[in-house]
Amino acid sequence: MTDARLFVASGLHAGASIALTADRDLQIGSAADADLILLDTGIAPHHASVRLHGNRLELHAAHADIAVFGQALKVGARTQLRHGATFRLGETALQFSNGAPPTEQAMKSAESAWLLAHAPFTWLRRKCARIPRYQWLAIAVVPLGCALLYSLNNLVPRPSEKRSSPLDEPAFRNVRQRTDQTTGARVYEGYVQTAADLGAVSLVARARGGAVRVRVAVIDSMREQLSDFLDKYYRGVRLRAGERPGVFVATLPAADAYLQPESWDYARVDRLAQGQVDGLEALRFDGHENNSGPVRVPLEALGLNLLNSPHAAWLADQQGARYFAGAHLSIGRIERIDPCGASVIRDDGSIYVLIAQRTSFGKSC
Incomplete structure (x- = not known):
């Protein structure tokens, strides 16, 4: 994630942001040597630090008064946040982003994923708070009915049968459990369809006790x-x-x-x-291959035209500027220009072949 940024969402510096570099600590505080300086009340000289790991942001609490989605972090604690996550240093809010403002769905997903992994009962309480009152009546009646059915069922003798795990249900067929050989923690990995299914996996995993890590994605x-x-x-x-x-x-x-x-x-x-x-x-x-070869792009997509003379060929934009072989476009350097197109080499070494529909002499390409 080369365009990841950390935005200041409130306080004296609201609207400011700083680019994040992979695998490099970024210090946040009021000290002059901090990478991100915040002068709000209550900010310590070195309040916290963050480090970008792939598409996750690791937050290290170097000082008290740090909270993630309303949950306080202990001094010295570390936690990982995903795109759209917000945390607070005192009264100052900061938000992790991929460079563009996160959508509301991305922010909700980041909050839900973090709370499920670190505070499942808080996640459940917030979900329950959104349930309408008439649904609470149904929720209250269902357990009573289940208790009655259970009592009646126990009156009927039945052969003993092997008890199955809740995770044996079809909704969790793509969830796998393994043991981390280094830490001994139980690791749950895989996929479920809905956020409610993920909540069920998290609750079942933690009900068994011991160290647990849930790495289940919601389709x-x-x-x-x-x-x-x-x-x-x-x-x-x-x-x-x-x-x-x-x-x-x-x-x-x-x-x-x-x-x-x-x-x-x-x-x-x-x-x-x-x-x-x-x-x-x-x-x-559908209908396209994700190959690593040259990428064919219509010249019109860049707002360019291909022009030829008996002695040379060049590209021209809508303002009339000319581009010959060796010139730089917004997507890279022009390697060569042919009667029906041009080859451009991007900074990462990939090749884009710009295709023209016709030559400047009216011939089809």
């Missing part, structure tokens, strides 16, 4: 996050589940709904999506 949340991500590249893209959990297939609109040159670089979009959406194993595109 519904993944679909929403992936849809938000693809909106930057395409208009009207449709998503469906792939051949296994963690894989999605995108049906793309017509080429005129492609929003930027990188929209034709399916391998790049797949790679960036995996870094953005937790649990995503692969993103496939």
Whole structure:
């Protein structure tokens, strides 16, 4: 996540932000040598530090009065946050972002995931607070009915049977349990369909006691996050589940709904999506291959025209500026220009082939 940033959401410095560099500690406090200086009341010289690990932000509490989603962190504690998460140093709120303001869904997903992993009863209490009163009546009646049925059932003799785990239910067929050989903790990994299923997995796991880590992704949340991500590249893209959990297939609109040159670089979009959406194993595109070869992009997508003379060929933009081989465009350096297109080398070494419909002499390409 090369464009990750930390935004100041409240206080004297509201609106300020700082870029995050992978695997480098960033100090936050009121001291002059802090990387992010906050002069709000109650901010210690070195209040906290953060470090970017992939698409997660690790927060280290170096001072008291630090809270994540309303849950206080002990001095010395470390925790990992996902895109959209907010934490507070005193009365100052900071938000972790991938560079653009997170959507409301991303913020809710970040809060739900963190609370499920670290404060499941708080998560459950907040969920219950949103339930309408008439539904509480049904919730109160159902246990009484279940108790009555249980009592009647015990009156009927039945052969003994092996008790199964709640995780043996079909909703949890894609959840796996293993033991971490280093720490001895039970690790739950895999996929469930809804946030309610994830809550059930978390509660069952912690009810058994001992050290537990839950790394289960919610397919519904993944679909929403992936849809938000693809909106930057395409208009009207449709998503469906792939051949296994963690894989999605995108049906793309017509080429005129492609929003930027990188929209034709399916391998790049797949790679960036995996870094953005937790649990995503692969993103496939109907009718297109995610290969690593040259990417074919229409010249019109960059607002360029191809012009030829008997002695040279060049590209021209809408303002009339000319670009010859060796010149730099917004997407990279022009390697060569042919009668029907041009080759551009990006900073990362990938090659984009810019294709023209016709030559400047009117011949089809």
